[in-house]
Amino acid sequence: MAHFEKKQAKTSQAVPTSAMPDVVFMLLIFFMVTTVLREVELQVQVDYASAENIEKIEQKRLVSYVYIGPERLGGNQVGETAVQIDDALVDEMGAIRNIMYDKLVEQPRLIVSLRVDNESEFGVVTDVQQELRHAGTLRINYSTRREI
Amino acid sequence: MLKKKRGREDAEIPMSSLADIAFLLLIFFLVVTTIDVDTGIGLILPPIPDENTEPPPVKERNxxxxxxxxxxxVLIDEEPASLNIVKDRIKEFVDNNGADPDLSESPDDAIVSIKTTRQTPYNVYIDMLDEVMGAYAELRNQASMERFGVPFESFEDNSVEQEEIQELYPKKISIAEPDEG
Structure with missing residues (x-):
């Protein structure tokens, strides 16, 4: 009686895993490079307005942010409308031009991104814009979400 | 002599857990990453006018x-209007090319001025600016389709075609300072 040996593929069936760390490291480095850790602690509440005809800012390093919205108090309360640049609230409107002028000297192609709460009154935004004009930072961008 | 015979310890670092460590880091960065693209409506503010120089005269029709x-x-040229007809009015106004004596002489001369009160909510203002931008986008798209047969967005930044269309329909938007009160 003929005895057939069960045919088996000679190749190894294990998936080679020795290259896996390399692949994972590649992914890791990609995400490390693209990650922007939250750079500022927001002290004002900002709900973006939405618009249809918007453009993207590709060069993020040119951008400096100005946040305008109701000040966050303890709990869920919000106070008066305030302006925040970098990490601190701006007490006096007149200070904005000095701050922005310093930024402009560092980065001549500065774009100021205004992140304004959609419930704010336009008067505050105008005051900030006047200050920006005095500082000479004329390229601005109203941050908005894409309207769905 | 005896000492030499003792089995040497493995000099290699164990590599098998390297992948696990890398995975942990990877997951951390995956979680904290927010690939948010900054989007918004771009605008160039006018510089502060010199006190000694008069602002250039602008014809009423422009x-x-x-x-x-x-x-x-909304009030457009003293007439009440609703937000959804603003875009058509602007397109009509900018693309008039001197046909109607009350509208602009050419797209290059046309200036759209937006004035709000201090109490106007920001989203109302953004909606209005959006309509103006939309009107210009449509006009540019139209010109681009006629001249090159492709939509305006398809041009690369700072390309010759893009600049040509931008020169044809320059965005001249004036944000007037609101009155007090």
């Missing part, structure tokens, strides 16, 4: 005045 009050009601 100026489209849009007033928005605190309730979001």
């Amino acid at each position: 100026l489209l005045n849009i007033l928005v009050n605190a309730q979001g009601m």
Whole structure:
């Protein structure tokens, strides 16, 4: 009686895993490079307005942010409308031009991104814009979400 | 002599857990990453005018005045209007090319002026600016389709075609300072 040996593929069936760390490291480095850790602690509440005809800012390093919205108090309360640049609230409107002028000297192609709460009154935004004009930072961008 | 015979310890670092460590880091960065693209409406503010120089004269016909009050009601050239007809009015105004004596002489001369009150909510203002930008985008798209047969967005930044269309329809938007009160 003929005895057939069960045919088996000679190749190894294990998936080679020795290259896996390399692949994972590649992914890791990609995400490390693209990650922007939250750079500022927001002290004002900002709900973006939405618009249809918007453009993207590709060069993020040119951008400096100005946040305008109701000040966050303890709990869920919000106070008066305030302006925040970098990490601190701006007490006096007149200070904005000095701050922005310093930024402009560092980065001549500065774009100021205004992140304004959609419930704010336009008067505050105008005051900030006047200050920006005095500082000479004329390229601005109203941050908005894409309207769905 | 005896010492030499003792089995040497493995000099290699164990590599099998390297993948696990890398995975942990990877997951951390995956979680904290927010690939958010900054989007918004770009605008160039006018520089502060020199006190000694007079502002250049602008013909009345070349100026489209849009007033928005605190309730979001719109007035275009002294006529009440609603937000959804603003875009058509602007397109008509900019693309007039001297045909109607009350509208602009050429797209290059046309200036759209937006004026709000201090109490106007920001989203109302953004909606209005959005409509103006939309009107210009449509006009540019139209010109681009006629000349090159492709939409305006398809051009690369700073390309010759893009600049040509931008020169044809320059965005001249004036944000007037609101009155007090």
